[in-house]
Amino acid sequence: MVEKGEATLIFLCFCCISVLADPVPTCSSSPCGVNADCTNSPGSFSCVCKPGYTGDGFKCVFIPTCSAFGYKWTKYYDRDDPSYNCDCEDFYDLRSENPGEICSSPTAIQARVKSSKLDYRLTGQVIEAETAAEKGLVCTNANNHNQCLDYEIRFCCDVDECVSSPCDVNADCTNSPGSFSCVCKPGYTGDGFQCDVDECSSSPCDVNADCTNSPGSFSCVCKPGYTGDGFQCVSIPTCSASGYKWTRYFDRDDPSYNCDCEDFYDLTRENPGEICSSPTAIQARVKSSKLDYRLTGQVIEAGTATEKGLVCTNANNHNQCLDYEIRFCCDVDECSSSPCDVNADCTNSPGSFSCVCKPGYTGDGFQCVLIPTCSASGYEWTKYYDRDDPSYNCDCEDFYDLRTENPGEICSSPIAIQARVKSSKLDYRLTGQVIVAGTAAEKGLVCTNANNNNQCLDYEIRFCCDLDLF
Incomplete structure (x- = not known):
């Protein structure tokens, strides 16, 4: 303030101070953990661990899983408080102290603070946590300012499915990693979940039958080529040789009076032309049921077809034979x-x-084909001629060329010709080739390659000539 006379002057000074505010935090600076998602909000941001991870968003660790088929987590165990030396959740001690609860080879472990459920990797403490089969979890007080937190641990173990008795009472259950199996005990059959007494084990069927066990029962079926009820099977007669077939079935006699006599000789005489004299097999059966005669239990005389056919005598069968029919395996005419x-x-x-x-x-x-003849009086065959091989266009055994090339050997008017394949002697008409062969005086024989897949055979020809006309 300055005085001058009676006047007072006042000077006011103002200082402007510039204040720089802190910047608003944003996700652009990647403040979160690599396994977290960052979300901006007015004046702030938030970090949340991604699915499958746990933590505060700034630090996220992978959550152990136990999702393999046939595996599950045990309960959490806390065998030791962090007193004296450590909080020691030792795997081997836990197994010894909890018999039958923890498997010998866990596939994963999960450890956390007992009170807060915080994953042990997020506590900041120095922890020894190996694979389950090595150590479990150990926190030593000396390494952690003399005060470890109290931890609990669980293990991913194979489920012993056999504990729930999933198999049949007559089966043995075997547990395996991630699975189990059921096998029926000796004397039983089935899939292990259902076991039945294996009646087939006592071989109740015929040796030529297949036995199939079923719950509470079994069945016998004759093998291919056999017939019967499975308890008794007989070979089915066959008539499969080339050129043979079965006749129809014959029934010449009803089982009245003495017998049912399907006698071969009588059948042959009564059915002329239908039954051969020497059949190679017979097949006889009950007419009504078609049951093979060998399965009836009756006393039957049945020999080879040429001996007696089939004879059932009433006197040998409580005076009542069944009515049989018979057929024969005969050569086809x-x-x-x-x-x-x-x-x-x-x-x-x-x-x-x-x-x-x-x-x-x-x-x-x-x-x-008719064989040409040269039997007229005064005529005879010439020799065979082969003037041309089947090269270029044809095999041309031309009559006029042959006469010119063989003067005095071939008459001018043969009454017949005979042509054949030179090598095999086969008549030209039997070769299947397209041949031009007229009377001798016209052309002789011509085979054109173009008409025969470009390859005629090599032919030879002769002529029937009058010896006095050369």
Whole structure:
């Protein structure tokens, strides 16, 4: 303040102070743990551990899992308070102190502070926590300012499914990691969950039958090729040889008076042309039920078909034979269907037949052609000629060329020709090739390659000539 005369002057000074406020925290600076999600809010932010992790968001640790099939967590154990030296949740001690509760090979452990449930890895304490089979969890006071927290621990163990008796009472249960199995005890059969007395173990069926056990019962079924009720099985007669087949069933006699006599000779005489003289097998059965005669329990005389067929005598069977029918395995007469050429003779034989061309014809019996003749008086065959191999265009055994190339050997007007394959002597008409063969005076024989897949056979030809006309 300055005085000047009576006036007073007052000076006021103002200082402006600039204050820099702290910046508003945001997620852009990645303040959270790597396994946490950050969320901005007005003037702040929050950190939350991601699913599968636990912590305060600034530090997140993986939550141990026990989700494998057949495994589950045990209860939490706290065997030791942090007094004296440590809080020692030792695996081996825990197993000894809790028999039957903890498996020998856990797949995971989970340890936490007993009171707060905080994961041991988030406490900041120095902890020894190895795999379950090594140590469990140990917190030593000396390493933690003489005061460990009180921890509890649990283990991921295979579930012993056998404890709940899942198997049949007649089965043995075997536990295995993540699973179990049930096996029926000796003398029982089934899947282990249901076991039944194995009646098949005593072999109740016929040796030629298959036994199938079922709950409370069993069944016997004759094997393929056998017939019967499974307790008694007999071989089914066969008639499968080539050229053979079964006749129809015959029933010539009812079981009246003395017998049911299906006698072979009587049947042959009474059914002419239907039964062969030497069958290779017989098949006899009860007419009504179709049951094989060997399964009836009756006394039957049944020999080979050529001996007696089948005879059931009433006197041997409480005066009442069943009514039987019989059939025979006979050679098929293939000749009856005329399989041969019309100019061949067919001969039937057991299981087969043969075709032979008639005299004056040649061929395999299925195809026969007339053999040319040269039997007229004064005529005879020339030699065979082969002037051309089947090269280039054809095998051309041309009549005029042959006469020119063989002067004085072939007459001008043959009355017949005979042509054949040179190597096999097969008549040209039986080869299947397309052949031009006219009368000798026209062309002789011509086989064109183009008409025969580019490969004619090599033919030879001869002529029937008058010896006086050369």
